[in-house]
Amino acid sequence: MKAVIFDLDGTLVDSVQAIADIGNALMTELALAPLSVTEARSYIGNGAARFVERALAARGISGDAALLAERVERFEELYAQAPGGANPPFPGVEAALHALKARGIRLGLCTNKPGAPTHNLVAALGWSDLFDVVVTGDTLNTRKPDPAPLAYAAKVLALSPEDPAFAYVGDSEVDAETAVAAKARFFLFTEGYRKSPVTALPHEAAFSDFADLEALLNG
Numbered sequence: 001m002k003a004v005i006f007d008l009d010g011t012l013v014d015s016v017q018a019i020a021d022i023g024n025a026l027m028t029e030l031a032l033a034p035l036s037v038t039e040a041r042s043y044i045g046n047g048a049a050r051f052v053e054r055a056l057a058a059r060g061i062s063g064d065a066a067l068l069a070e071r072v073e074r075f076e077e078l079y080a081q082a083p084g085g086a087n088p089p090f091p092g093v094e095a096a097l098h099a100l101k102a103r104g105i106r107l108g109l110c111t112n113k114p115g116a117p118t119h120n121l122v123a124a125l126g127w128s129d130l131f132d133v134v135v136t137g138d139t140l141n142t143r144k145p146d147p148a149p150l151a152y153a154a155k156v157l158a159l160s161p162e163d164p165a166f167a168y169v170g171d172s173e174v175d176a177e178t179a180v181a182a183k184a185r186f187f188l189f190t191e192g193y194r195k196s197p198v199t200a201l202p203h204e205a206a207f208s209d210f211a212d213l214e215a216l217l218n219g
């Protein structure tokens, strides 16, 4: 294995509470009923704009593109100000990342989360030196499940996403679809924010404990 690229929300970090809190700061400003954590979890996966669009639609607000753009802008402002340290890594993540890095495997992130909160989070968790490439929801003008962000991450590492020595690790329908489109090997973390059963998502292998990842990647 030469490189492993990770999704972020629901894969490396259990960020749903932090994202719900930011969403609820917006909901409060708009005098709308707060999001439950379960609701917030179901809106994560396609980036900030889709999160806000889904949250507002659930409160009966939709159809005005200019108003939505304004709300998304405010959400992204709140998101950029939120403390990165409020996003706990899933158990075993730190050890798994360091073990892979110690073996000379290059690591990266490919997330639909916007750049500012991603970089805040990475810095707050002390992960800045771990990743050779970080692709966020606003790095390109397209997001997962478009394969372009994953292909871009591979390219930065001088690899092709189809290379058998390249792997992608994620938690959701969006990640599985991205990997299929990019023809990349896909490893599914089952404890994140997916909505469908594990069997419904195309994957090479699934795991629920990061302690098992290194062996899976080798196998």
Ligand SMILES: O=C(O)COP(=O)(O)O
Residues within 6 Å of the ligand: 007, 008, 009, 010, 043, 044, 045, 046, 047, 048, 051, 110, 111, 112, 113, 114
């Ligand atoms: O921000 C989102 O909606 C999802 O982020 P992820 O791509 O890291 O899961």
Ligand SMILES: [Mg+2]
Residues within 6 Å of the ligand: 007, 008, 009, 010, 011, 045, 170, 171, 172, 192, 193
């Ligand atoms: Mg995810």
